[in-house]
Amino acid sequence: MDPQATWNDLLEARSQRDWIRAEELANALLDWLQRRGFPPLTIGDRELGTRWHHAVAYFVCHLVLADVRQARKRAKRQRA
Secondary structure, eight states: OOHHHHHHHHHHHHHTTOHHHHHHHHHHHHHHHHTTOOOOOOSSOGGGOHHHHHHHHHHHHHHHHHHHHHHHHHHHHHHO
16 A cells, blocks of 8 residues: 555545545555554654654544545435
């Protein structure tokens, strides 16, 4: 896995509101991080350290998954 490519794709999918892709990427990156994979470079430079980038990536993945859930709820209400 390339966590940097996954991170970049995750941000792009979120900005395009491609919820299916965003969910897949967020789950893949979370799985990678939980298996002690190295984090992508997120906000700030490398000097902030891997713990910083891990925390930011973890947080953003969970935010994206919350966005996915909200989008599904909206879609369900619109169909009803």
